[in-house]
Amino acid sequence: MSKNVIDMKNITKSFYIGTPNQLNILKGIDITVKEGEFVSIIGSSGSGKSTLMNIIGALDRATSGEYVLDGTNINEISDDGLSEVRNKQIGFVFQTYNLMPRSTALSNVELPLLYYGMNRKQRRERAEELLDLVGMKDRMAHRPNELSGGQKQRVAIARALATNPSIILADEPTGALDSATGRMVMDLFHKVHEQEGKTIVFITHNNELADETQRIITLKDGNIISTMENSNYYRRYQEEEKICL
Numbered sequence: 001m002s003k004n005v006i007d008m009k010n011i012t013k014s015f016y017i018g019t020p021n022q023l024n025i026l027k028g029i030d031i032t033v034k035e036g037e038f039v040s041i042i043g044s045s046g047s048g049k050s051t052l053m054n055i056i057g058a059l060d061r062a063t064s065g066e067y068v069l070d071g072t073n074i075n076e077i078s079d080d081g082l083s084e085v086r087n088k089q090i091g092f093v094f095q096t097y098n099l100m101p102r103s104t105a106l107s108n109v110e111l112p113l114l115y116y117g118m119n120r121k122q123r124r125e126r127a128e129e130l131l132d133l134v135g136m137k138d139r140m141a142h143r144p145n146e147l148s149g150g151q152k153q154r155v156a157i158a159r160a161l162a163t164n165p166s167i168i169l170a171d172e173p174t175g176a177l178d179s180a181t182g183r184m185v186m187d188l189f190h191k192v193h194e195q196e197g198k199t200i201v202f203i204t205h206n207n208e209l210a211d212e213t214q215r216i217i218t219l220k221d222g223n224i225i226s227t228m229e230n231s232n233y234y235r236r237y238q239e240e241e242k243i244c245l
Contacts, residue, residue: 004068005166005199006033006056011065013051025051027222029065033201035166038193038233040202040210043219050171052219053203057090057169058082070166087115091160091198095172097152099144105131105155106140112162130158133196134188150181157188161196168192168200174209186212 011029014022043049054060067074109127131137134154174182210216218226
């Protein structure tokens with residue numbers, strides 16, 4: 001049986017906007033994600049999904065509740081410990097790519113490995129392997145301003161995989177792309193999920209993209225209003241297997 005890599009219980013997040021007022025963003029969130037799942041979290045602007053993403057990614061702490069990430073109780077570790085968790089256990093893919101503008105694609109993918117303590121030869125080999133996986137090995141000497149949006153996102157996905165994290169956390173990764181390029185990037189996430197066996201948590205406001213994941217968690221006004229196993233996901237792959245046969 002697959003283990004839980006994300007286990008959240010009664011997670012709340014509030015911001016104080018002047019005594020005695022407080023803004024309650026998350027209002028008691030319970031989420032479990034199993035190893036190897038491809039899960040989407042969907043919601044409109046203001047639903048709380050960005051706040052939830054920051055907590056899942058150990059970029060922020062919950063106001064209350066319990067969060068265990070791949071066996072680590074996030075509530076019990078220091079801020080320095082959170083940095084280590086982010087580097088080793090989570091690979092981030094952002095809508096705006098967040099690549100180092102003056103560094104090549106190769107150097108961008110190598111960067112997490114530098115913090116990981118890997119030597120220069122190992123870093124280069126791992127980065128080249130991952131750029132090949134995402135179809136960008138022939139662009140590894142290019143800087144971000146020499147790449148298209150889709151190419152930048154593929155480099156960002158390679159970087160997210162660099163330290164072999166247990167979870168890939170993707171925040172609107174196709175939001176800045178046209179539909180054809182977004183399709184290509186989404187296909188790459190499926191490849192990473194199927195071939196690399198990665199757990200993927202996909203934050204989106206797009207129902208069509210959410211419908212390509214195994215499970216859909218819907219947020220509204222800081223609450224989970226539905227969690228649905230997605231039969232369309234399994235039907236899609238059954239149909240693809242028939243085509244292959």
